[in-house]
Amino acid sequence: MSLEAIKFDKSDIKLSILDQLLIPYQTKYVDVKSIGDGYDVIKKMQVRGAPAIAIVGCFSVVVELYRIIELGELTSLRYNIQDLEELKERLTQRLDFLISSRPTAVNLLNGCNEIKELMVKASSVRELYNSIKEFSVKLFEDDLVNNKRIGDNGCDYIFNELSKENFKGEFSVLTICNTGSLATSGHGTALGIVRSLWARSKLSGAESSESWLSHVYACETRPYNQGSRLTAYELDYEKIPFSLITDNMVSFLVDSLVNERKDRGLPSLAPIKFIIVGADRIVKNGDLANKIGTFQLSLIASQYPSIKFIGAAPWTTIDLNKDSGDEIVIEQRPANELTSVMGGELDETGTVLQKDASSKIKLTKVKLAPMDISVWNPAFDVTPHKFIDSIVTEESYLTKDSQGSFTLAR
Numbered sequence: 001m002s003l004e005a006i007k008f009d010k011s012d013i014k015l016s017i018l019d020q021l022l023i024p025y026q027t028k029y030v031d032v033k034s035i036g037d038g039y040d041v042i043k044k045m046q047v048r049g050a051p052a053i054a055i056v057g058c059f060s061v062v063v064e065l066y067r068i069i070e071l072g073e074l075t076s077l078r079y080n081i082q083d084l085e086e087l088k089e090r091l092t093q094r095l096d097f098l099i100s101s102r103p104t105a106v107n108l109l110n111g112c113n114e115i116k117e118l119m120v121k122a123s124s125v126r127e128l129y130n131s132i133k134e135f136s137v138k139l140f141e142d143d144l145v146n147n148k149r150i151g152d153n154g155c156d157y158i159f160n161e162l163s164k165e166n167f168k169g170e171f172s173v174l175t176i177c178n179t180g181s182l183a184t185s186g187h188g189t190a191l192g193i194v195r196s197l198w199a200r201s202k203l204s205g206a207e208s209s210e211s212w213l214s215h216v217y218a219c220e221t222r223p224y225n226q227g228s229r230l231t232a233y234e235l236d237y238e239k240i241p242f243s244l245i246t247d248n249m250v251s252f253l254v255d256s257l258v259n260e261r262k263d264r265g266l267p268s269l270a271p272i273k274f275i276i277v278g279a280d281r282i283v284k285n286g287d288l289a290n291k292i293g294t295f296q297l298s299l300i301a302s303q304y305p306s307i308k309f310i311g312a313a314p315w316t317t318i319d320l321n322k323d324s325g326d327e328i329v330i331e332q333r334p335a336n337e338l339t340s341v342m343g344g345e346l347d348e349t350g351t352v353l354q355k356d357a358s359s360k361i362k363l364t365k366v367k368l369a370p371m372d373i374s375v376w377n378p379a380f381d382v383t384p385h386k387f388i389d390s391i392v393t394e395e396s397y398l399t400k401d402s403q404g405s406f407t408l409a410r
């Protein structure tokens with residue numbers, strides 16, 4: 001069991017990623033030895049999550065340059081390390097290729113643009129390499145610090161809101177996709193707020209604090225199943241009380257809790273007070289691109305004054321170059337990611353089949369739909385800022401002014 005999505009050895013300059021297509025069945029790390037490898041693991045979603053994508057992408061640049069400059073390898077990539085300007089030109093082409101791997105999350109674009117700025121300033125090959133390595137390591141290390149700050153700022157917003165309405169007692173939260181350690185360098189963004197909430201609730205003890213988190217609902221998040229495969233894996237690892245639900249259960253769950261329906265087999269009667277989601281790109285007016293299914297969660301929340309909708313992200317996810325969400329490019333994923341699914345094979349008793357003596361689970365891919373049908377598979381949607389109550393970053397939590405506008409500025 002591991003929650004370490006990214007491993008980078010600063011002395012050996014080696015990069016590997018946890019293959020998230022195999023979670024929760026197997027823990028397997030895949031080496032990333034070039035920008036091409038970085039593109040592949042990001043494109044195939046072996047590593048995913050807006051911050052993690054940027055970190056792996058930037059580290060793949062470091063690994064490629066190290067092999068070119070220090071080891072004299074990868075000659076087929078046609079870098080000319082004898083000519084700084086030619087090297088910069090070739091690296092720019094490689095960065096643009098890397099950026100094309102997944103277009104919606106802005107973090108990778110921001111990271112590669114920072115590298116391009118370092119290239120402009122570099123007056124030698126050595127300076128170019130060292131500055132990109134230092135930037136990439138800092139991006140990785142800062143992400144963990146920032147996620148902890150997002151957790152604290154999210155808790156501040158939540159307990160401030162509960163105090164304003166004088167809410168007392170236990171509450172639950174709902175989240176979608178995976179925004180935890182498997183999507184970042186650790187702790188997470190939306191799931192980082194959940195971790196921080198749980199830590200505060202557990203520490204304070206239900207009997208002493210006025211309100212506390214007692215349950216989390218995780219949407220399975222079809223079709224990649226980040227919720228059922230990754231978020232459930234993380235919450236189970238942390239022993240945070242949670243229930244997995246399908247994406248189409250949310251409105252009925254909320255209605256059942258609001259009406260305290262004890263006759264519906266609810267795992268907890270603690271009311272959902274917050275829906276907390278991550279983001280792949282938040283633009284200037286606060287419109288938020290996130291995993292498909294997020295927009296409809298905000299529509300549900302908007303029907304209940306007792307539920308607040310929170311978007312959580314580091315500033316590396318914010319794009320001040322776009323004024324509204326209409327400008328965000330939405331990635332379309334392959335049809336077979338919706339019409340088939342991979343899982344651990346079960347025997348007739350429902351026990352997971354082991355593949356061999358190494359207890360590797362036997363993985364099986366199954367079709368869920370007829371062949372050659374029309375499929376629409378957007379990986380993200382855009383939640384208008386009017387349905388968002390707070391945007392939480394490492395700097396603060398933001399709420400809208402009396403005109404219903406967010407002020408996103410640095």
Ligand SMILES: CSC[C@H]1O[C@H](OP(=O)(O)O)[C@H](O)[C@@H]1O
Nearest residue numbers: 048049050179183278279290291
């Ligand atoms: C902190 S992760 C942000 C974001 O990334 C995920 O997308 P994907 O799994 O396709 O990379 C999801 O939208 C998360 O909310």
